[in-house]
Amino acid sequence: METKKQKVLIAGASIAGPTLAYWLHKYGFEVSVVERSPSLRLGGQNIDVNGPARKVARLMGILDQIKAANTGEIGTQWVDKDNQVTASFPKEGANSLTQELEIVRGDLVNILYEITKENVTYRFDDQITQLAQDDHQATVTFASGHTETYDLVIAADGIRSRTRTLMFGDESVFNYLGLCTAYLTIAKTETDTNWARWYTADDSRVLLLRPDNEGTTRASINFLLPQEEYEKLDKNTKKAILLSRLAGAGWEAPRLAQEVEKSDDIYFDGVGQIKAPRWSTGRFAMVGDAAYCPAPITGKGTTLAFVGAYVLAGELATHERFEDGFASYERILRPYVESVQKLPPGIPRIAYPKTALGVSIVNTVVGILASEPVQKIASVFGSSDPEEEELLKDTPLPKYAL
Numbered sequence: 001m002e003t004k005k006q007k008v009l010i011a012g013a014s015i016a017g018p019t020l021a022y023w024l025h026k027y028g029f030e031v032s033v034v035e036r037s038p039s040l041r042l043g044g045q046n047i048d049v050n051g052p053a054r055k056v057a058r059l060m061g062i063l064d065q066i067k068a069a070n071t072g073e074i075g076t077q078w079v080d081k082d083n084q085v086t087a088s089f090p091k092e093g094a095n096s097l098t099q100e101l102e103i104v105r106g107d108l109v110n111i112l113y114e115i116t117k118e119n120v121t122y123r124f125d126d127q128i129t130q131l132a133q134d135d136h137q138a139t140v141t142f143a144s145g146h147t148e149t150y151d152l153v154i155a156a157d158g159i160r161s162r163t164r165t166l167m168f169g170d171e172s173v174f175n176y177l178g179l180c181t182a183y184l185t186i187a188k189t190e191t192d193t194n195w196a197r198w199y200t201a202d203d204s205r206v207l208l209l210r211p212d213n214e215g216t217t218r219a220s221i222n223f224l225l226p227q228e229e230y231e232k233l234d235k236n237t238k239k240a241i242l243l244s245r246l247a248g249a250g251w252e253a254p255r256l257a258q259e260v261e262k263s264d265d266i267y268f269d270g271v272g273q274i275k276a277p278r279w280s281t282g283r284f285a286m287v288g289d290a291a292y293c294p295a296p297i298t299g300k301g302t303t304l305a306f307v308g309a310y311v312l313a314g315e316l317a318t319h320e321r322f323e324d325g326f327a328s329y330e331r332i333l334r335p336y337v338e339s340v341q342k343l344p345p346g347i348p349r350i351a352y353p354k355t356a357l358g359v360s361i362v363n364t365v366v367g368i369l370a371s372e373p374v375q376k377i378a379s380v381f382g383s384s385d386p387e388e389e390e391l392l393k394d395t396p397l398p399k400y401a402l
């Protein structure tokens with residue numbers, strides 16, 4: 001007699017959600033994904049698919065597609081207000097900010113959607129508003145009004161996950177890092193090259209422009225803000241805040257201000273980490289940024305989403321009881337997550353000087369680092385940590401022979 005397939009609902013169709021859906025379907029689960037946006041959210045800058053995420057991508061058969069969608073970024077240049085290069089970190093250099101497998105976030109989201117859409121039910125423009133569970137099932141009420149039952153529900157709806165709150169209340173802590181970041185896609189101009197350009201302005205502001213493979217440029221506007229003040233603002237208020245932060249910043253800030261005014265897809269949020277005391281409760285669990293966002297400054301959000309989804313699906317498939325699968329997922333992954341979330345002292349403040357003198361000190365230090373045989377920029381500005389790389393080597397991904 002064939003056993004009934006376990007029904008799983010995943011909230012969030014970005015990186016973690018569709019990756020989990022892929023693996024769960026492969027292991028025989030019946031999977032649905034609910035996404036709050038009316039369509040896939042394709043914004044964002046370049047993201048890295050490295051280390052164990054690369055292995056998961058290879059196992060999913062999408063490594064070649066990811067390689068083909070490479071942004072073509074050849075490294076990062078530090079520039080001053082006259083766009084003069086003060087330091088260069090080519091991609092081939094040790095610890096370069098540019099990784100071998102850089103892909104624009106939206107391209108990756110699209111690839112994951114395309115390989116799952118035949119076998120997974122996607123429901124856009126909807127979200128979970130109520131959750132209940134008992135010994136037999138989880139009961140889900142959607143914003144669209146209907147109610148359905150599932151065996152398991154997984155939150156993969158990002159750092160501000162509402163599904164997490166429905167599951168755990170306020171138990172998970174959002175650790176704000178004192179930094180705000182906005183991402184937007186802008187028209188390419190003649191100053192944009194295949195280098196990422198990093199500009200440090202006074203008053204704790206950093207502007208970063210990066211090439212993509214679509215003939216546009218990916219911009220990010222970053223600034224320190226000690227207290228988190230910008231949660232849940234409407235689009236126009238967010239734009240006004242960004243325009244005020246761009247005022248007087250110099251370099252290409254006027255160009256960015258024009259683009260902010262025009263754009264209707266700006267991702268703007270406080271930067272923080274999610275440190276949750278547990279990742280599951282009964283039939284509910286979390287994956288990706290919803291569970292353990294490490295913050296973009298680590299460059300590891302996508303890696304954790306890929307690896308988390310792979311391990312969660314594998315552990316559910318290899319344990320008879322879902323409770324044991326959830327427990328094993330957390331046991332395997334937590335040490336790695338904690339190592340990724342460990343930030344070097346002073347990060348991110350060190351990269352955001354307040355005064356013009358501070359800016360020139362940062363530029364000088366970066367210039368010296370760029371001239372050393374071993375370029376250490378990533379370790380100074382918060383990317384890969386040697387300790388974490390070491391742990392990674394010793395944390396091979398489990399193999400699920402299913």
Ligand SMILES: Cc1cc2nc3c(=O)[nH]c(=O)nc-3n(C[C@H](O)[C@H](O)[C@H](O)COP(=O)(O)OP(=O)(O)OC[C@H]3O[C@@H](n4cnc5c(N)ncnc54)[C@H](O)[C@@H]3O)c2cc1C
Pocket residue numbers: 011012013014015016017034035036037041042043044045046047105126127128156157158159161162163183267287288289290296299301302305
């Ligand atoms: C628009 C956007 C742009 C980004 N740009 C960058 C970037 O440039 N650089 C970078 O390092 N990281 C960026 N990130 C974050 C990055 O995608 C994640 O850190 C990482 O890939 C982990 O992905 P995730 O799937 O766990 O979460 P996310 O990528 O945050 O995806 C969460 C998904 O859940 C959806 N969602 C939200 N609330 C609900 C809900 N209540 N119900 C159902 N669905 C919901 C969202 O629309 C989104 O599709 C961006 C995220 C988004 C959403």
